[in-house]
Amino acid sequence: MLPESHVQEHFANMEVQRQAARLGMWAFLGTEVLLFAGLFAAYAEYRSLFHETFVLSSRHLDAIMATVETAVLITGSFAVVMAHHYARSSRSGMTCLSLLVAVGTGLAFLALHGIEYVHHFEEGALPGKYYHFPEIQTAGASMFFSLYFLMTGLHSLHVIAGAGVLAWLAWRASSGEFSRGNYNAVEMGGLYWHLVDVIWIFLFPLLYLI
Amino acid sequence: MSPSALDEVGFPEHHYLNAGTTVRSWLLTTDHKRIGVMYLVAVILALFLGGMFALLLRFEHLTPGPTYIDAVTYNRFFTLHGVIMVWFFLIPAIPSVFGNFLLPIMIGAKDVAFPRLNLASVYIYAVGAAFTTWAMIHGGADTGWTFYTPYSTTTSTVVAPILLGIFILGFSTIVTGINFIVTIHTMRGPGLTWMRLPLFVWAIYGTAIIQVLATPVLGLVLLLVGVEHVLGFGLFDPARGGDPILFQHLFWFYSHPAVYIMILPAMGVISETVAAAARKNVFGYRAVAYSSLGIALVGFFTWGHHMFVAGQGVFDAGAFGVLSMFVGIFTSIKVFTWVGTLYRGAIRFTTPFAYICGFLYFLVFGGMTGIAVATVSLDVHWHDTYFVVADFLFIMVGAALMGFLAALHYWFPKMFGRMYHEGWGLVSATLIILGFNATFIPQFLLGNLGMPRRYYDYPVRFQSLHVASTAGSTLLFFGFVIIFIYLVLALKYGRAAGRNPWGSRGFEWDTSSPPPTHNFEQLPVFTHGPHEYQLAPEVSNAA
Amino acid sequence: MVDTAEAEHDELSPARSAMIYFVLLVLTVATYSLSRLHLGTWTLVIAMVIAIVKASLVALFFMQLWYHRGSVRLAIAIAVLWLFLLMFFVVADVKTRYPLANPTANPMLVGPSGP
């Protein structure tokens, strides 16, 4: 996010710059939370309207794979925390490694999720007018899968973006750019990745464990 | 006016405008002042484009039947008028132009917190504008700027590019909002406590909070309508159990706070200009500062008053009705405080002051009708009629645009170092205020008569009021043309304004006009609040 | 002008983060297994409580909110509050609306998309 390693000219000192970057990042995370707020509101409404269909459709999803995905994302979060710790203690080799582990967990999550999507495509549990899943024909079934694909799709886009940012940070860490005096970028990238994990922490029970 | 004559009156030789004259120095600038000027040009273009569509609509209404365009074209025109005016003029108008230009100067900072991000917001605005212009050329949507489903998802007209244009523009607003919040929190000058911040900075802070918290929900809603229109995901499809009122909830959760994004900066401008015109401290600084925050936060609780007749539950209608009344008191505090500031002041009638009077009249009139429309039972008759159109245009064109014009005239010398022609300023101000009344008072009466919004054809009994309103709108148009002419002329031929033409005690007047690239020769130390006119004139913030 | 090394204790130590990581994994497994019991309305409450605990663990420690005071916490607190504000009024509207104005009242809506 902030490529320089030294203090930008219009900031008083490094601490002010880091505080500014941190506040800016948290405000951005606030917008991400509100971006998903609309979908959570839609989910809340349709769940209260079509409760029994939501229960049926949710039981149909593969909860075990989702649990594994959650564990994978939490591991990714942990890897990023370690990367932040290594960056602060100027061990750029370990920083780069842990960032790559985090990117790996992101790709693993996407792969597992891709498998789920393929499964849904095959059996026709698709949103809106594409819905021709024979087993669940009660009212609102296509609504559950509309929300399922919208929420997990938007989240997967954020996972891809987060993995991209972490890969870019890993590439910069490999050239030894981060040290005690300049680890803002790792912290910001880490904050974004943690938020992606927090959003999934809420999506997982709402979609899979009704 | 030979250049040398200009210099001794205090026109600095090198300042931010001639610090680099190549096009590249403008396009890649990270100087918040240049970004403010670039936004000013874009915003004025949007104003004239949107205004042109408004005139086309008004001329169509001269006669009940088809006057010179058909129904579909009319529907496209009012959609484009709405989209351009709301997203391309009103929302960026004061925050992106004057917020960008003045915020760092007012808090004694060299630049905003993330200068490169600030430049990125200009390019995001440009890309969003390009998409919308492309869609406009290809006919544009005929859904109205509110995009109510299921019409917006089933219409055959081009909806997706306009949604994409506004979606991209949303990022420009979010980035500007984040920039301002971080700048105000972390880069205030030495000695500048929160309670010494100029009231314009408080207003921009409140606006930035709304920009950051509200725009993402708009982004999501436009995304959902676009996905629904292109792929048919069925989230708002009634046959599949979708709920059109859910769309309205999500849309108005953004759009009502967006109304405060438009009016709050104008209130900040008026707080500054009233204090400068009356040469007196603002009557109750603390109340005005906290009411800016109050509007920013309580403004989020009131979106349901747009949906009283949309099929909303009775409980929600009551809750939103009460909360809408509470948001009204912050505006009334501000109005009473501005009038109180005039008490025992030293008022000089200048063009900004003319716009202040216009602003106060329109804000009180529009605010009161706004409270009336938020009264649940009265709204049943008024909803979706010309009464509501006149009410929000009183606030948008009346108050917000008057605030923009007051800011433009008050800070023109600071931005460009030259004074505009005072006589023409007063002429155009009266023309605009009269033209505005002539345009929108008839529309209030049309609303009472029951003339619905977005009507291409209308029953004959409304014609006389429509003709009056169209006449007023031409008057309004000429007022804006005159302003544009004498301001552009003043850029070249205006007399040099010097450091502080208004004798104002605002912080931005401590630096030269136009200010140097890094805003100050040496960073100011803040010893007192803004607009402390009881101090002797020579006490200023010199370091 | 590299500023002084920040004191060790005010940042997340690896040991503590490892312990939190473990707790998160345990909670994930717990929320899955509890959901298999199908306790009816209680499943939602339990799932949400566990999710909130996990989310606050990640936010407070992994995202260092525990070590940064003031405006940073306020920013995310307001965003989350707005999330609940929006959800509250939308669900309240659906619950208190004229019953036939709800999507479920659609006469043609027997199957997911009609009879």
Next chain:
Amino acid sequence: MNELLRNVLFLPEQASTFARKVDSLHYFVIITTMIMSTLVGLTALFFFVRFRRRSETQTTPLLNPPWWLETMFVVVPLAFFLFWFARGYTDYVELKTPPKNSMDVYVQAKQWMWKFSYPEGPNAIGVLRVPANRPVRLMMTSRDVIHSFFVPAFRVKQDVLPGRYTETWFEAIQPGRYQLLCAEYCGTNHSLMLGEVIVLRPDEFDSWLADQRRGRALQQDGAPTADEDVTRQADLVRQGERFAVQYGCVKCHSIDGSPHIGPTWLDLFLRREELEGGQTIIADEAYLTESMMDPRAKIVRGFNPVMPVFKGRLAGPEAAAIVEYIKSLRSEPLEQARSRRPVYEPIRSR
């Protein structure tokens, strides 16, 4: 006083109980706001004249409002606002709860026309006849997009949602003809979606309703007004059948399920049809009307685009009648018949 204020504010006549209540609150709000705004304006003007700038170096005192004035700025407006809210909300709740003894009327809004049907009586397009001094409850739904039932004279407005019902009620107090408008933007001819509410004296209304039920209304009314086409549900289907024969629809569309040049009309309504482009759609009213007006828009897989365009040849009510006729063609039991391949063998009668 009421008439004076009503004329000053350009309000239409008060033709319903709710209108009178709303207008009294309206007058109270407008009068208070006008008084307050002029007071604020006059004080500002007075301050401007009294405290104009006399010398350039004049300093002004630092003044801040005492705490009681500050609370006055907040409490006085808030008191007014909350009182208006309380009064307004009670009227609103009353508007949302129709009285038990009210007469029901079903309203169906469709892109750019209104259709009213009395529970066991006639239905009419564009004209709603109601008795005076009796509450009338409207159960409203829309076939395509959101419309809004708005009668300015009654001060009543209620959005009409597609696929579900919204309700509102009014009690007209004096006989007369009041214009009905659509207040929610619904497309190209949103401004032509007008209608009329004719309020009759109670006895007049009862005799009209009785005649309707005996079907003699057509002769008695002489030439019905252009947009008043008073037909009964049963008549509508029979009319649809007559139009189907008259316009030659049955030459290509069989009504007994047997395959023919065009898709069969048996069980067509709300059937899932697979189109040429591969998507599937539901044959609802919107699809049926569109296929009549613009057949090439959505062609069912396997059928040739040979159907003539009826836009301009079929009037709105005729198309609506044909759709009603198609809806009435149901085979027992109700199973999902998918259109079979087209078969070209000429009908001997041609």
